[in-house]
Amino acid sequence: MEKRRKFQGVLNILSFNRHFYVIGLCILLLITIGYIVFDWSNLLYWIIIALFVYGLIMPLLVSAYVYDFSGYYNFNWLDTCQIDHTSTKKIININAGFDETSFIIRNVFPKSNLSIFDFYNAKKHTEPAIIRARKVSLTYPNTQNIESNFIPLKDKSVDVIFLLSAIHEIRSPKEKVSFLKECHRVCKSEGKVIMVEHLRDLPNFLAFSIGFTHFFSNHVWKKAFKDAGFSSFTETKFTSFMSIFNYQP
CATH class of the missing domain: 1.10.287 (Helix Hairpins)
Structure with missing residues (x-):
């Protein structure tokens, strides 16, 4: 790395x-x-x-x-997610083709089985920024390209799913719920989905002006996860501009 x-x-x-x-x-x-x-x-x-x-x-x-x-890439914020490293056997990290975190996750969880999935679809995900980002991103070995509506893993087989500043690239509400249903399917009952995102809120408006519309509101994410079947979550702020969502099936 x-x-x-x-x-x-x-x-x-x-x-x-x-x-x-x-x-x-x-x-x-x-x-x-x-x-x-x-x-x-x-x-x-x-x-x-x-x-x-x-x-x-x-x-x-x-x-x-x-x-x-802020120390975002030090992953010290992960302490708030209360992940038991000793029982975490299977982890997946899902991105839209711009991957700055998989090598870090590998170092944080050296004894876990880590798989990387890339849901980018050139016909659906057309933002110029993500197209450019993909051209310079490092690719973690054996990264698998997937469709957003299917994760090629067995039901209830994953301990932790990381969604780190990636799934806002899924713009369609229907596609978003479909993707999260797959996360719900493969996540163990006691597992976790850790999502980190900027939100469409006042701090991000002040930071990015009209660019904050590229993100989604807290309400949108809560509804999408609820519609996908998730029952509980916590939200922790990482700086005033990012939120760490910890969802469980």
Whole structure:
């Protein structure tokens, strides 16, 4: 496994979402031209400039905080999930083709059997950011590509399922529930589904402005898991911008 570079998290965000920054800079240029040509008021111009600069810079600052300085990739937050390492025999980590966590999970659970699944479907999951991310992601050995509606494992065979900043790429509510039903099927009765996600809430709006619509609300996730058959969960905040959901069948 390659060691994470300094500011790798924020550089990933900048690289994967560069189309937003190109568009934003072009709009800033047009606004400046409009200011010069049409003689807007100075106050209006600088308010607009401040809002655009905020919208461009704040996501990078928050991403640096969450992914580079908060200790997210140290996995110390996993202590809140109360996983018994001695009885955890089978683990799966499911991603959308951008995998920064499987090697870490391997180190955290060296005695467990770890399988990696990638549910990415180019026809369904069309976000430009995830397409770019897949091109630079390390691939864990023997990663299996799957359909989101079928996990090729036996019923009640998995102790822990990790869904780490991945399943928001499933945009369809129906597909989301179908996928989670599969997680419910393969998860042991005493097993856990650990999901980490940004939410569509006020802190993430302040951080990502309109980009927070790429995430889903707490209510959406609760409903999807409930519809998939899960009966209990806990939610723990990891920074103000991410939530750790611990679901059990």
